[in-house]
Amino acid sequence: MTTRWAYLGPAGTFTEEALDALLAGERDGGGRDGSQPDRLSQTSVDAALGAVRRGDADVAVVPIENSVEGGVSATLDALATGDRLVITAEVLVPVRFVLASRPGTTLADVAVVGSHPHAIAQCRGWLAQHLPAVTTVVTLSTAAAATALASSGANHDPAHDAALCSRGAAEAAGLVVLGDDVADRAGAVTRFVAVRRPGDLPPPSGADRTTVVAYQREDVAGSLLALLEQFAARGVNLSRIDSRPLGTALGQYCFSIDCDGHVADPRVGEALTGLRRVTADLRFVGSYPRADGLAPTTPPGTSDGDFVAASDWLADQRRGSTG
């Protein structure tokens, strides 16, 4: 049966690049009958995850973390609330921007640049240097900034005359590139995840990541310290932690966390049970292979072998071992 993939469209976004990369790596990327997966373009992260929750899609591809902008709030919040979903895969997409416009436009002609706010933020220095008098307008996605230029003359004339977008989006919209690789920091990368309804977990690969959302029981400092100590006591490293407001009052937060390892690993399992005990609530959002294939390094006494040995020792003592 054909797998239906929801993603933040339109065609040409970085999310679609992530979708392509995930399809290339997934066994179910193409159906066994050779059928192509369905690609369902969505207008927002909420819409993509909502499609999976309602059963209109099997998988959603959404950005979760960017090396320049940090955790993607819309994704973190949508995963932290509503029906539980789980991450089953991740992929890293290099983020390179071009400045593109309609054929015939030159750099000197550009008075207004449109793009997604994250893109504008990442190219701020380049714009200040090459277009000091430019103003910017925000669009729903980087690709939308490009397609608005392509379709101009139609419904609404866009407020901008050049777009910050991917090269693919520029080409798809028939635009010309006025500036290549215009992001202020080279090497920016966004991590995208594939999200499904709960079910079978990907098996441990030896280099996994686990995502959870921890709801604090009391104040920020004490709660966060107790939470981190649960990881530290088992030698489990964190690769990302984002505080997200509960929406009830200033200072009320939950924590979205990525840690190294798989929920099936003894060390991760014990850390999560500890976390479960000291938090008001804990939501498991999946264990999945890391895109970079980095296996966790463990401090002395916290390897999975150490956990198994300690567990065996305890069973012996409880049985009244005479050794």
Place this chain on the structure above:
Amino acid sequence: MTTRWAYLGPAGTFTEEALDALLAGERDGGGRDGSQPDRLSQTSVDAALGAVRRGDADVAVVPIENSVEGGVSATLDALATGDRLVITAEVLVPVRFVLASRPGTTLADVAVVGSHPHAIAQCRGWLAQHLPAVTTVVTLSTAAAATALASSGANHDPAHDAALCSRGAAEAAGLVVLGDDVADRAGAVTRFVAVRRPGDLPPPSGADRTTVVAYQREDVAGSLLALLEQFAARGVNLSRIDSRPLGTALGQYCFSIDCDGHVADPRVGEALTGLRRVTADLRFVGSYPRADGLAPTTPPGTSDGDFVAASDWLADQRRGSTG
């Protein structure tokens, strides 16, 4: 001399409400000669802080934390890098949204709603219930969504036919209110801060907040744990902690932190020196009175009196006290 205040405009934004509240509370709100302060409308947080850094403004008013959306990334990042600035005051502004449109438009006519992404996020439920078929477009600010409707017919026809904005902005633009208090959560509030170039600190008020940015020395987990332990060891509570990417690679973060108390307090001072020692870098972003006037509660052994008594005891021992 007239004080120049930079803020995220245009007129009618919540930032302008914050500015009004700050001016009402500040002694230098009006010059001694009766002159009015200069109000310098800016197009972005970066622009407002840049004006202060360059000396074109004396103070910038920017949002730092919202009870629904969390820490404001643009502000946190702009305070964490560039020439150091310090926060000297804060104010809380209730966030109430109306849905407004041109006279003659009814709710049934609304097909596209425009606003700042934060506002759209906070009113999502109301829109789904009252305008299930509506689409949304993003604008630079909530007030910009309103003014675009007022000025329509001019330069660009706006892509939306109703705006989510404050009542003040709707009225200033000559719009009519189609829905009042349309945010999904009542009681949402945004905290705004007044930011200046470093100089004299506001004196301790007994109910202060201190903001710092800590740059981690090593990995996330160990670094964050060591950092929190420095606060915990002195009984200093945190009211906000946001991880912000350094922009260099995934997993490289600094932490923007608000803690209770004033840098002049012994307990806060010792916590910050501890933090300074265990971090790669620590940036002090100001101590200022809390808008809610809540004095910190301290665990046993961590009152300022306890710190002073312990310090006196140490001095006695070092002198070779015979007691």
Place this chain on the structure above:
Amino acid sequence: MTTRWAYLGPAGTFTEEALDALLAGERDGGGRDGSQPDRLSQTSVDAALGAVRRGDADVAVVPIENSVEGGVSATLDALATGDRLVITAEVLVPVRFVLASRPGTTLADVAVVGSHPHAIAQCRGWLAQHLPAVTTVVTLSTAAAATALASSGANHDPAHDAALCSRGAAEAAGLVVLGDDVADRAGAVTRFVAVRRPGDLPPPSGADRTTVVAYQREDVAGSLLALLEQFAARGVNLSRIDSRPLGTALGQYCFSIDCDGHVADPRVGEALTGLRRVTADLRFVGSYPRADGLAPTTPPGTSDGDFVAASDWLADQRRGSTG
């Protein structure tokens, strides 16, 4: 079959009182055939534990902790090394001393007082007040000080002319009491334990104590901190901790520890596996009912029910629960 009990004799010591109390409480105090248990008097803690290790006795009764003198080093060291033994029961014995001498001796006649060093230490104030010119000599036990006076004239004339001992020992030796309840602190108590070869554990009673010996991996401070954090992370309280030298060099220690709860309790079990992982070696020395019947109090999130619930939750997640 008759149970053979080794204890620190001779008759009249506080250890024999402990033996009596344990026999009264033990189901195997008297054999099923009505036979009396064998009472094997020993000259030292080492001798009593050695008798159990060799199989010459079934149980040894030894002191482990005194409210005035602290942990009993001889017992702690003998349990920490050699073939492993386990504690199966404990009893508290009030420690009251009398000053006793041969009939005809008055307080004014006493020039030299003999007793065990612990007894001398606990009566120092009384002696200074009532016998300011007295000198003291040490004996192997408090009862030995009494019996030496009874048997004097025989083999060796004792070096002392009055004994600090229990009333029972004084009476058994035919001595008269010159001073009653002469300890400086009222209410002193010694905790004695019954020690056996490893085998079936006493079942959890709801108010148990567990004894372990932890061998540090590195330096004192780091090792001890890591060890305590393992208990704290599971809300397990400690009632005694004694550092004991490894004998190899100054600063090389192991830690003898009593904690609340039974090894079969989930919370204690997880703490011990954590301890096992972070120590160079961990020796389990038994779980047994507390003599005072005090059930442990647990911080939020660390009750046995919390541990079971967290464990069930983890199993659900690992199975790919759809909840």
Place this chain on the structure above:
Amino acid sequence: MTTRWAYLGPAGTFTEEALDALLAGERDGGGRDGSQPDRLSQTSVDAALGAVRRGDADVAVVPIENSVEGGVSATLDALATGDRLVITAEVLVPVRFVLASRPGTTLADVAVVGSHPHAIAQCRGWLAQHLPAVTTVVTLSTAAAATALASSGANHDPAHDAALCSRGAAEAAGLVVLGDDVADRAGAVTRFVAVRRPGDLPPPSGADRTTVVAYQREDVAGSLLALLEQFAARGVNLSRIDSRPLGTALGQYCFSIDCDGHVADPRVGEALTGLRRVTADLRFVGSYPRADGLAPTTPPGTSDGDFVAASDWLADQRRGSTG
């Protein structure tokens, strides 16, 4: 003026060796007029410290820690209570035992061995191997076991016919050595300290030790953890920690602690003020040069330079530095 040194006598004890070593190292070992120091032999640790407290002696030399037996309880307790005294110097004395007897006695003749309990404990293996049928009796000191043999025939005939003592004590008493270096562990060492009334502290030497007694505020586990965290937060290592009962009830303890560094060091000073705040009481028992001359190693961020730099930084921020 002649300095009066109290020590645990008689001549020939290891304490007297410690006294000789301290006199060789002290500037005031001999008076400026060439006079010899007074050597005041005492019968117990309490007597030696009492002489200093009363002003009958200027310094007391007492054992504080043994590599085989651990902390010396009598010394720890006497320093923890009563008028405060401070340690001003330490010295390490190798502990080597001989088995000695009267001329004419052979090893085969020895039925009873006398010595201090610590010595008997340290030679247990040798005795079991060479004198399997021997019994032991305890004496007040190792030297006392030797002198009792020398003076036998007089007042009291000793209960033993061979002594475990130092070679010096054996020779002084005119005994012959039946076995040399009979301790089970080679390399045993005892640390002795010079104790004075409070006054000028020895200046920091770069390789110092500090001794304190901390009285817990609550239960053992929480109190000890809080205490250790104060040291750990400043990177101060501990070289010894002994729990000592308060004498009030089982489970009520204070902690006698040696840490690396001098109270004048910023890192030690801050750790002690922290300790002072979290404990019910803290007694400072001196800072003095380590006998082994080992300078402390400090984790990153905890050198004295780091503390000074952090303190300077704090002062800058409090002044409103514009940097």
